[in-house]
Amino acid sequence: MLDPDRPYRCSPSVALRPETFGALAYHFGTRRLSFLKTPALVELVTTLDEYADIRTALTASLIPTAEHGVYLAALDALADAGTIEPR
Template sequence: MRRVLMDPLLGEPWTLSPSVALRPERFGALAYHFGNRKLTFLKRPELVAVVRALGDQPDIRSALDAAGVPASQHAAYAAALRGLAASDMIRPRRESA
C-alpha cells in the first residue's frame, strides 16, 4: 500500500489577494494583480473554482473538496497554489479575532 504524505499547506486558510481580479475565459481564467501588474493564466476551470472557493472555506483542503478535486490530485493543486502565492495572487487569510 502506497502512503500519501499530507502537505501542511492544505490545512491552512488562504484567500484571493484583494488586489487580484479574475476574468473568466474558455480555458479557465486570467488573474491580474493590480499591485505588481502580474498576469497569470489559470488554465484549468477546476483551479479557478478552487481559487474562488478559498475565501469561503476554512482551509485549502476544503476548497479543493468544494471544487470537486479528487484527493489524489491535491498535491498537484497545492503546487499550483504555491506558485500563485509566490506572485501574491493568493495570500494567507488572517482570521479576525
C-alpha cells in the same frame, strides 16, 4: 511557501477574467499576470475564503483526490505570485 492547513483567499488586488481554458489573473499591485489553467482551479481560488483551510477547500471541491498534489503545486505558485494570500 503555501501552508495548506491555513486559510487563504484570492487577493483583493487581483482581478480574474474568465477564459475558455480557466482564467487570467491580474495583480494590480505587482502588475503580474497569472494563468489559471483549468476551470476547477478558478473555482477553487474563488471559493478559498469559504473554507477553514486549503485542504478543506480541496476536499469540498470536485477535484479528484489523486490530483490534489497538482492543485497544491498550482496554489503554491499562485501564492508566490500574490494571487492568493493568507487570511
